[in-house]
Amino acid sequence: MDTVKTLCPYCGVGCGLEVVGQNNSNNDLSGWKVRGDRSHPSSQGMVCVKGATIIESVDVDRLMQPMVRDRLDQPFQPTSWDAALDLIVAKIQQVRRNLGSDGLCMYGSGQFQTEDYYTAQKLFKGCLGTNNFDANSRLCMSSAVSGYVQSFGADGPPCCYDDLEQTECAFLIGTNTAECHPIVFNRLRKHHKSNSQVKMIVVDPRRTPTAEAADLHLAIQPGSDIALLNGIAHLLLQWGKQDQAFIAQHTNGFEEFATLVKDYPPERVAQICGITVEDLETTARYWSESASVLSMWSMGINQSTQGTAKVQAIINLHLLTAQIGKPGAGPFSLTGQPNAMGGREAGGLAHLLPGYRSVTNPQHRADLEWFWRLPVGQISDRPGRSAWDIVRGLENNEIGLLWIAATNPAVSFPDLERTKAALRRSPFTIYQDAYYPIETSAYAHVLLPATQWSEKTGTMTNSERFVSLCPAFHQPIGESRDDWAIFAEVGRRLGFGDKFRFANSAQVYAEFVKITRDRPCDQSGISHALLTEAGPTQWPHPASSQRSNQPKRLYQDYRFNTADGRAKFGINHNNGLSEATDDAYPFVLTVGRLYGHWHTQTRTGRIKKIQQMHPQPFIEIHPRDAEEIAATAESWLEVKSRRGMARFPVKITKAIAPGVVFVPMHWGALWAEDAEANSLTHPDLDPISLQPELKACAVRLRVLSNLEVSAQTDRKTEMSGTLTQ
Structure with a gap:
């Protein structure tokens, strides 16, 4: 029997698996x-149900070989890798002639390993000269x-998971961590339960399992986060709890920030947020009386038209009180996907650009052009199309080829009816994934079978900046191939053979880490060999370093x-929701x-235990609201927004505001039938x-x-068992 150490391929916690x-x-x-x-430093042997059952999905509903079709109303036909790659190369060349390189787009995924990400950047942003890669x-x-x-001058969560066991006050906002x-929550909860002086504050409109464990739950109204955070700052300043020496020596913008938060007195903040003044004051008191404060957030903060401002508002509190750079303290974003951090790097x-560089920075572009041996000016100085810009580009006939890999935008994008209509307009879509069918495969002209974590060797970086090697074990x-190898082969067939001479993913990673040298995310001392011998390694880890x-x-x-x-205070007022009621x-x-x-259940929907755990979607509604619309526990609700409709069985609960x-x-x-949450959401952007x-x-x-x-339940019964037909 073999024992292989690897990493869970789900969320950004980055749990080690055997x-x-x-x-x-x-x-x-x-x-x-x-x-x-x-032995894994991040998870310490713990694993959730997703990681524990991951092996059950590896060989279910796999895409076995390349498939092609001319039109979306035709069935797919099997083809060879050579024929599929030749077709892709011909289409890329055609689009470059007719629309230029900016007519090409790739949409990737935090499911990629770092080697996949890096090879795609070199192909698109380097060789093809378009920054139209988003994820x-x-x-x-x-x-x-x-x-x-905006606040620190560079990306990178400054904290580590050891802080979970060293903090005196955990402030969780916009995250249902439990x-x-x-596993992050398990570590924090053990520390919280065993130390009576440790406080946990949870800010969430829902009383989630995370909120159930808190000393204080603030069920604020959606869109009022910045008001709450500025209100806490108002009280800290009113009570003289700021660290004036730290502010003077290590920050900019304090005076303007202090003026800003005068507009957020407790009574006004309580009204905006839908909480009591007493709870607001308790929150500020917990923060001010704690020697170390650790804040954590995730999608409830990020997925907002004020997402950046909300992150800055959290960081402001840490700058105000010097709660950073020490054990148990700091602003800690909890990464959503297993290698979203590696993708950022x-x-x-x-x-x-790779190495925490920006496409708008001339020196950064020149660095990469020199390293990749490209002509001066080859890398575009314009940011490429972001995710929603891809939809707009398809609507305006500005995109001639769309390459989607390891993600499912036909479920995950906002305003789904508009998204699907745009995908139908694509002249040529490549869809590269391990499974079939997936909702997005309905919009593809070419399907490419990709390996997944168990069949490929590469690296992933978790939320606390630990890089782990995930070796193939079967x-x-x-006919599936590694994502990086597919990108490299297309690059070679396009005539860039000297740029893609990689024999394996270790060589890809060895090239990537060289360009992180002297950058904030320096990994120049890390290699597949080091990770094999020494295990997960945290960056920064320059070549000259000792672990x-x-x-x-x-x-x-x-x-x-x-x-x-110096760090910078963010100056942001609370604007509320983009779409008001x-x-x-x-x-x-x-x-x-x-x-x-x-x-989108690409893996978990194919695992029986998880299907039984969560058999169908639902809608939570407060008893007061349910009574007002005459809904009972047996009811189904039709939910309509300005964009779409969905239907769900009711769950009446006081856990929702x-x-x-x-x-x-x-x-x-x-x-499920008519249960797509994103048929309702809107695409307004930060x-x-x-x-x-x-959100x-x-x-x-x-x-x-x-x-x-x-009729709804009859349709659900008809859908059961038809997934692979």
């Missing part, structure tokens, strides 16, 4: 077992990226990545994840991060008649 089994010629994985890796991190973490950059990052968003299923002398936390010296080394749409809909499912309803976001058209406000929109509710409910 997979135990025996490889064989027919790739039978039925005897393989998964357990937590006790589903745009829907997930881009506001955290821009918030860190369900979405369960490799330049995997439309405005980034043969690729069918034992590297700081676990960024900014311990209070020197930030700005021109003058009114008489026609009187409820706020918020969406989120469930403990067992992952994103009045005036707010909640639905999970995991169900697409393959898994102006800096370009992240959509997926909230205005809706109206209608109770379905018995006849409508019967």
Whole structure:
């Protein structure tokens, strides 16, 4: 029997796994077992239900070979890799002739390994000269990226998981950590339970399992986060709890910030947020009386038209009180996807270049052109198309080829009817993934079978900047190939052979880390060999470093990545929701994840235990609101926004704030009828991060008649068992 140490491929916690089994010629994985890796520094042997059952989905509903069709109304036909790649290369060349390189777009994924991300950047941003590579991190973490950059001068969470056991006050806002990052929460909860002086504050319109464990739950109204955060700052200043020496020596913008928060006295903040003055004051008191404060956030902050401003507002509190760069303290974004951090390091968003560089910075472009041996001026100085810009480009006939890999925008994008209509307009779409069918495959002309984590070797970086090696432990299923290898082969066939001479992913990674040298995310001392021998390694880890002398936390010296080394206070007022409620749409809909499912169910929907755990979507509604619309526990509700409609069985609960309803976001058209949460959401964007406000929109509710409910459940029964047909 073999024991392989690897990493869970779901969320950004980055839990270490041990997979135990025996490889064989027919790739039978039925005897393989998964357990937590006790030696992994991040998870310490713990594992959630998703990681524990991951092996069950590896060989289910796999895409076995390349498939092609001329039109979307035709069935797919099997083809060879050579024929599929020749077709893709011919289409790329045609689009470059007719529309230029900016007629090409790729949309990637935090499911990529860093080697996949890096090779795609080199192909698109380097060789092809277009920055039109974006990833589903745009829907997930881009506001955290821009918030860190605005405040600190560079991306990168400054904290580590050891802080979970060293903090005196945990401030969780916009995160249901217990369900979405369960192993992080388990570590924090153990510390909280065993130390009576440790306080936990949870800010969330829902009383989630995370909020149930808190000393104080602030059920604020959606869109009032900045008012709350500025209100806490108001009280801290009023009580003289700021660290004046730190502010004077290590920050800019304090005077303007102090003037700003005068507009947020307790009575006004309590009214905006829908909380009591007493709870606001208790929150400020917990913060001010704690020697170390650790804040954590995720999608509830990032997925907003003020996502960047909200991140800055959190960071402001840390700057105000010098709660950064020391054990148990700091602003800690919890990454959504397993390698969203690695994607940020490799330049995997439309405005980034590898090594925490920017496409708009002339020196950064010149660095990469020299390193990649490209002509001067080859890398475009314009940010490429972000996720929603791809939809607009398709609508305006500005995109001739769209390449989607390892993600499912036909479920995850906002305003789904508009998204699907745009995808239907694409002249040529390549869809590259491990599974089939997936909702997005309905919009593709070419399907490329990709390996997944168990069949490919590469690296991933988790939320606390630990890089782990994920080795292949069985043969690729069918004709699947590694994502990086597909990108490299297309590059070679396009005539860039000297740029893609990689024999394996270790060589890809060795090239990537060279260009992180002397950058904030310096990994120049890390290699596949080091990770194999020494295990997970945290960056920064320059080539000259020793593992034992590297700081676990960024900014311990209070020197930030700005021109003058000072952090910057963000100056932002609370603007509320982008789409306010009114008489026609009187409820706020918020969406989120469930403990067992992952994103759009591409894996978890194929695992029986998780299907039984979460058999169908639902809508949470407060008893007061349910009574007002005459809904009972047996009712189904039709939910309408200005963009679409969905239907859900009712869950009446006091865990949701009045005036707010909640639905999970995991169900697409393959898994349930009329239950797509994003058919309701809108695409309004944060102006800096370009992240959509997926967390909230205005809706109206209608109770379905018995006849409508019967028809709905009949359709659900018809869908059951038809997934692979």
